[in-house]
Amino acid sequence: MSAMVAIVAGGLAVVAALLAVTSSDAVRSLFALLAALLTLAAAFFALGADFAGALQILIYAGAVAAVFVFVVMTITNSDALRAAERSRLRRVWPVPAAVAILIVLMVLPALRGAKSSAAVGAAIPVRAVGALLFGPWAVVVELASFLLLAAMLGARHLGRRAPSPPPNEPLQGRDGPS
Amino acid sequence: MSSNFWLLLVPVPTLAAFMTLAFGPFWLGPSQVRAVALAGAWLTAALMLAASGVCASGTCHLLAPVFTVKVGTASVALALILDPLATVVGTTVAIVGGFVISYSLGYMARARLADLRRFFAYMNLFLGAMLTMVMAGDSINFFLGWEMMGLCSFFLIGYNMSLPRAFAAGRKAFVITRFGDVLLLAGLLLLFYEAGGVRIDALVNAALVMPPGRRSVVAVLLLGGALAKSAQLPFHTWLPVAMAGPTPVSALLHSATMVAAGAFLLARFAPLFAATPEVLAAVAMVGAFSSCFGALVAVFQTDVKRMLAYSSISQIGFMIISIGVGAPQVAIAHFVIHAIFKSLLFLSAGDMAYAAGGRTDIAALAGSSTRRPIAYFSFAAGAASLAGLPLITAGWWSKEAILASAVSAGPLGEILWSLALIAVALTATYATRAVLVGAGPSTLLARPPAVPPAGIATNAPLVLLAAASLAGGLLVGPIVRFLGAAEPDTPAFSAIVGAAAVLLGVSAAFALRRHPHLASRIARARKVRQGFRIDAVYQQRFVRPFRHLAYWLNGVRRGGRSSGIVDPLGAVPVLGIVWLVRRMIHWAAVDRVDRVWMRLAGMVPELSSFSRRSQTGRVRDYALSLIFGIAALLLLALKSPRLPWH
Amino acid sequence: MTDQSLAILLVLATTLFAVGLFGVLVRRGVLLQLIALEVLLAGPALAFIAAGARRGDAQGQAMFVILLVFAAAEVAIGLALYLRLRRCADVSDSDSVSQLRS
Numbered sequence: 001m002s003a004m005v006a007i008v009a010g011g012l013a014v015v016a017a018l019l020a021v022t023s024s025d026a027v028r029s030l031f032a033l034l035a036a037l038l039t040l041a042a043a044f045f046a047l048g049a050d051f052a053g054a055l056q057i058l059i060y061a062g063a064v065a066a067v068f069v070f071v072v073m074t075i076t077n078s079d080a081l082r083a084a085e086r087s088r089l090r091r092v093w094p095v096p097a098a099v100a101i102l103i104v105l106m107v108l109p110a111l112r113g114a115k116s117s118a119a120v121g122a123a124i125p126v127r128a129v130g131a132l133l134f135g136p137w138a139v140v141v142e143l144a145s146f147l148l149l150a151a152m153l154g155a156r157h158l159g160r161r162a163p164s165p166p167p168n169e170p171l172q173g174r175d176g177p178s
Numbered sequence: 179m180s181s182n183f184w185l186l187l188v189p190v191p192t193l194a195a196f197m198t199l200a201f202g203p204f205w206l207g208p209s210q211v212r213a214v215a216l217a218g219a220w221l222t223a224a225l226m227l228a229a230s231g232v233c234a235s236g237t238c239h240l241l242a243p244v245f246t247v248k249v250g251t252a253s254v255a256l257a258l259i260l261d262p263l264a265t266v267v268g269t270t271v272a273i274v275g276g277f278v279i280s281y282s283l284g285y286m287a288r289a290r291l292a293d294l295r296r297f298f299a300y301m302n303l304f305l306g307a308m309l310t311m312v313m314a315g316d317s318i319n320f321f322l323g324w325e326m327m328g329l330c331s332f333f334l335i336g337y338n339m340s341l342p343r344a345f346a347a348g349r350k351a352f353v354i355t356r357f358g359d360v361l362l363l364a365g366l367l368l369l370f371y372e373a374g375g376v377r378i379d380a381l382v383n384a385a386l387v388m389p390p391g392r393r394s395v396v397a398v399l400l401l402g403g404a405l406a407k408s409a410q411l412p413f414h415t416w417l418p419v420a421m422a423g424p425t426p427v428s429a430l431l432h433s434a435t436m437v438a439a440g441a442f443l444l445a446r447f448a449p450l451f452a453a454t455p456e457v458l459a460a461v462a463m464v465g466a467f468s469s470c471f472g473a474l475v476a477v478f479q480t481d482v483k484r485m486l487a488y489s490s491i492s493q494i495g496f497m498i499i500s501i502g503v504g505a506p507q508v509a510i511a512h513f514v515i516h517a518i519f520k521s522l523l524f525l526s527a528g529d530m531a532y533a534a535g536g537r538t539d540i541a542a543l544a545g546s547s548t549r550r551p552i553a554y555f556s557f558a559a560g561a562a563s564l565a566g567l568p569l570i571t572a573g574w575w576s577k578e579a580i581l582a583s584a585v586s587a588g589p590l591g592e593i594l595w596s597l598a599l600i601a602v603a604l605t606a607t608y609a610t611r612a613v614l615v616g617a618g619p620s621t622l623l624a625r626p627p628a629v630p631p632a633g634i635a636t637n638a639p640l641v642l643l644a645a646a647s648l649a650g651g652l653l654v655g656p657i658v659r660f661l662g663a664a665e666p667d668t669p670a671f672s673a674i675v676g677a678a679a680v681l682l683g684v685s686a687a688f689a690l691r692r693h694p695h696l697a698s699r700i701a702r703a704r705k706v707r708q709g710f711r712i713d714a715v716y717q718q719r720f721v722r723p724f725r726h727l728a729y730w731l732n733g734v735r736r737g738g739r740s741s742g743i744v745d746p747l748g749a750v751p752v753l754g755i756v757w758l759v760r761r762m763i764h765w766a767a768v769d770r771v772d773r774v775w776m777r778l779a780g781m782v783p784e785l786s787s788f789s790r791r792s793q794t795g796r797v798r799d800y801a802l803s804l805i806f807g808i809a810a811l812l813l814l815a816l817k818s819p820r821l822p823w824h
Numbered sequence: 825m826t827d828q829s830l831a832i833l834l835v836l837a838t839t840l841f842a843v844g845l846f847g848v849l850v851r852r853g854v855l856l857q858l859i860a861l862e863v864l865l866a867g868p869a870l871a872f873i874a875a876g877a878r879r880g881d882a883q884g885q886a887m888f889v890i891l892l893v894f895a896a897a898e899v900a901i902g903l904a905l906y907l908r909l910r911r912c913a914d915v916s917d918s919d920s921v922s923q924l925r926s
Contacts, residue, residue, distance in 0.1 A: 003829035010836035010870060017840055017863040021847030026855055033859050036840075040866055047833075047877040052888045056869075059892055064862065064899045071855065071903050075910075081853075088852045088917075096798075096849030099805060100842035107838040111831045128882035129889070137886055144893040151897035158904035795922025797857065798849045805845060 002046050009043035024085040026072050030065070037061040048123025185242035185258050188229055188268075188313065191221035192306035199299035208291055212283050215298035219279040219305060223272035226309070233265040234660070241315060252374040259315035259378075262661045263510065267442055268312040270514045274434045274521050275305045277639035281525050282426040284636040285532075297337060301430070304330035308435055312442065316376040317366045320446075324362070324407070327436050328355045334431060335423035344422040351416040358406020358413060362443070365399030368392070378446065385450040393450070397457040400447055401464075408440025408494045410468040415713040417491060421483040425528030428483060433490045433524055434517035441497040441513060445506035452504060459590055462502020466597040469495025471709075473604035477611070478700055478707040482527050482540050485608055488709075489564065490520060492601055499594055500580045503587035507661035511654045512576040518650055519563035519573060522643035526557035529636060530616065540612055545620025552637050554616050556644035561613045563647040565606035565684060568677040572650030577602060579654055581676050582668040595672070599679045606683025607690075614691050833874040841867030852917050854909065858902050865895050 013036045020032035037060050044053035133141055195218025199211060206214065232240070244256040279301055286294055304327060311323025329352075336348035370376060372392075373384030385393055404410075409417035420432050431437070444451060444461065451458050472492030479485035493516050497509040527543070533550045534542040546554045563573035581602075585595040655665050690697050705711055731749040792803075844867060847860025869891055876884015913921045 003826065003833070006874070007829060007832050007836065010833060010840075013866070013870070014836060014839050014843060017843045017847075017866070020863055021843055021851070021860050026853070026859075029856055029859050033862055036863060036866065040870060043870060044873050047873055049873045049877060049885050049888070052869075052873050052885045055889065055892055060895065064895060067899055067903055068855075068859065068862075071906065074907075075855070084917075085851075085853055085856070089850060092798075093846075093850050096802070096846045099802070099849065100846040103809070103842045103845065104835070104839055107835055111828070111835060122877075122880045124876065124880065124882050124885060129885045132882045132886045133889065140890060144890055147897050148893060151900045155900040155904040158901070158908045796919045797854075797921075798852075801845075801848045805849075 005046035006043045009039045009046060013037075013039040013043065022089065024082045024089065026075065026077060030068055030072055033068070034061055034065050037065060050123070051126045051129050182240045182242040182260075185229065185240060185260055185313070186244065188225045188258075189222060189306040189309040191225065192218045192302040192309070194218060195302040196299050196306060199295045199302065206295065208294060211291070211294050211298060215279055215302060216283065218302045219272075219276045222305060222309065223276040226269050226272040229260055230265045230269045233260055233262065238262050238265065244319070252370070254318065254376050255316060256319055257315035257377065258310075258313045258319065260313060263442075263445060264313045266510055266514060266657055266661065268309055270517050271305070271308050271312060271435050274517050275301075275308075275430060277643060278426050278430040278434075278521060278525070280635050281429070281528075281639045282424075284633050285424070285426055285528065293337070297334070297424075300330050300333050300337075301426070304334070304431065304436075308439070311439065315378055317370065317378060317381060318376050320378070321359075321363065321366060324403075324439065324443075325359060327431075327439065328352060328359065328407075331355070331420070331431050331436060334427040335420050337424055337427065338422075341422065343419075347416075347419040347422040351420045354413055354416045355406050358403040360403075361399045361406070362403025365396045365403065368396050368399070382447060382449050385447075386453055390454070394454050394457055397451055397454040398460075400443065400450070401457060401461060404440035404443045405464065406440075407443070408437050408498070409491050410440070410464055410495060410498060411471060412712070414468065414472070414491050415709070415716055418484050418487045418709065419713075421481075421487050425483070425524055425531070428486070429521045429524035429528070433486065433520035437490055437494055438497065438513045438517065441494060441501060441509055444498070444501045445510055448501070448506045451501070458502050458504065460502075462499050462584075462590065462594050465495045465498025465500075465502055466594045466601075467495070468492065469499065469601040470597050470604070471495075473601040473608070475706060475709050476608045477604055478703050479608070480539050480541070480701065480707070482531070482543060482612060483524070483538050485540065485612065486520065486523055486527065489523075489605065489608065492605060493520070493564075495601065496577065496580050496598065499598055500583050503584050503591050503594065505580075505583035505663065505666060507658045507663040508576070508579045508583050508666060510661055511657040512580055514653065514657060515563070515572045515576040515647070515650050518643055519560040519647040522556055522560035522640065522647055523564065525636075525643070526553040526560065526640050529553035529640070530557065540615050543612065543616040544618050546616045549620075550631075552640060556640040557616065558613050559644035560647050561609040563650075565609040566602060566676075566680050567606075567684075568680060569651075570648065572647050572654070574677075574680070575651035575654040578668055578673055578676055579658065579666055581672050582666040585669060585672050586666065599675065602676060603679040603683040603686070606680045607686045610684045610687035611690060614687060830874060830878045834871055837867045837869075837871035837874065839867075840864075840870060843867075852919060854906050858899070858906065861898065861902070862895065865891065865898075 016032050016036035016039060020029045020036060023029045023032060037056060041053045041056040041061065044050075044056055195214050198214050199206070232238075238261055240260040242258045242260075244258065246253060246255040248254075279298070282297070282301070286297055289297065307323045307326030307330060309323075311320055311327065314320035314323055332348045332352040334348075335351055336345045338344045366381070369381040369385055372388055373380045375381070385396060388396070406413040417432060417437065421428055423432075451461065469492045472488045472490070472495060476485045476488035476492060479488060493512070497512050497516070500506070500509040500512065527538075530543055530546040530550050530553045531538045533546065533553070546557075559571075563571040565571075566573040566577045568574050581595055581598055584591045584598055587594070658665050690700070708714070731753065792799075794800075841864055844860050844862070844864025847863060848857055851857045851860055869888055872884045872887045872891065874884075876882065876887070909921065
């Protein structure tokens, strides 16, 4: 387990995340997101969390990002849209940036408190994770499956082709529906 | 009960007649009403004649006290007196009153019973009031009589209640004379304050010791009252319109007696005026201007009663001139003569107008010499006296006395003399003109309805008065001497010039007759005929603003109805209080406490709309608020050694 | 792993979270906000794994699995909503869907 690799990978992930967040093009943003996720997976591997790293690549970068890709495929991106997004970005960044920096600043003092002690920690085998998940955390897993079911049903409903009729009454003449 | 108690009885018959006719609960037939009225007037006249006999024979300063009241340090002692002035004026008033009431018996023959009673009641009341004033020995009786005369004048002018013109005329007369009465009252009160008593001799004596400035003020105030009552400039506008009353009223009140009361007042307080020479000079000037003005406007009149009204203004102006030059006795002599011929003129003119179908314009008099000969010839006699035909008429003698007293009164007197001469000439003109019109053939287009010839009740006074107006010249000297002054010696040139003026006026009237185009020029001079529109100026300047003030004080909007209760002076504090309360309510109705609550309640929607702005509907704003909320919670919860509350 | 490296890793995780937060607040396009949300979720994920590795506890990874489930559900619904929204609004600007009734 190498913390140093993890730190480097984490730093790269941060850089990629920044790119993802600040690019005006959806596709570029998506690729940056993929990069961030994959570097995070590398970080997980470096930390000895093999299962998490594998899941990250398979599901996070593989399925979730892929869904994003499907959706991005359907949009038409034009220069006008990009320019509009860029201009908006230019206008509004101070306050959120301040908030973000504030958050980071609040955590920084933790660095001071940390002492350079002996290296502790071990790689956690998958077996331990599975024992946990099917053991004490079984109820949580069930709840998570509820959540997934709800999400699936919701997505299926929202994604129907034929929309429900609009909530407004169709416009009628003065004499009522003739 | 003093020995002169019988003096108090002199006005009693008239007052008793008034009470009987006005308040008597019993029913009286028309002949009974007339009898009561006649009795009242003639009994009083008889008593007055008796009093004058007493006065003429022996001592003539009798005092009959009425009662005495002590008010603080002042003593209010009411009394009636009989002195030469009171005797002369009182006798004249009583006899002329008797004649007029006799005449009215025929004139009012066809009035309704209620109106008849009303008329004779007021006439008798008037006679009683005038005699009270004439014989008053103190200012209270004097003022009482004065006011009652004004009141009767109002009622009698407005006798014909169905005629709005009559009521308006009565109101105008009342208001103008009331205005003068206020001035008179102020003067009398100032004198009372100085004198501490009300007897007229006490007042006059107090006035003589007053500082000159105050004395002049009092004199001017008394003069104001006299001028208003006597219809002199500038208070003359009521007299011409007062002719809307019946002819006997005009004959008695507005020619012979009441309008001369102003001159009587000035004569009564003559010592006071003698002590204020500048006021006296003003008096004389006012009289001179009034006489010229009245005579001038009278020439232009087309209505005989109006002509006689302006003539009264002019003749009383003569009286005032002689008072102003310091000869009040001559003025009283002229008063007597004027009472005789002016009432005669009115009565005869009334009779001729009745014969002409009720029309009172001068042109209607034409043909009266054949229609109503007695009335016409008495009218001619009266007109001759008015014009002052030399030597044969009483008017000549009294007017000459006036002119003589004027011309011998210094440089101002000569100016007055010239003005009076102009007035004399004009007087002769209009007097002769009326007579000449009457002498001519009837110019009426339609024959007037034949009326029965006048009875003895009408003709007797006319004849007697005509005789007196011709022969009364013999009385002038004795009257003046009786009143305690020497008869003014008439310079020869004044007599000759006076006669010339009269004849000039008469010939001018003949000339007018012969030159009709001049007459038509006169007929067209409307502005002069309306008295140079002085009345219109008064309407504009005084009456209209006052009306607006009265309406405003009584809360009447324009064209609205009043509450019917007229109390301007009481309305002022009420209006003030109402305004004040309204202001207070306006201030307090704001309801400060309620305002606070309303503001609090108003803050709720304000807060709501303010808070609503945070609901932007934008995802990123909601995200931001989420962040802040969670951050706050975490800060509170997480154990970090740097935070003070952990 | 030393404490110090754990601290640095946690700082990095916080930075990831902050960057994702920044992206959610700043981006106007709905899709881009969703992408930023993914970044946001990656932050705690790293934190969990790092902490679990430090303590030698499997709960870190188990928590990561649950987090993954969250992310999947959120992406599914979010993208379904996005597709639905695209039919009736201009989804390049999330401010345009600020009324309750569009």
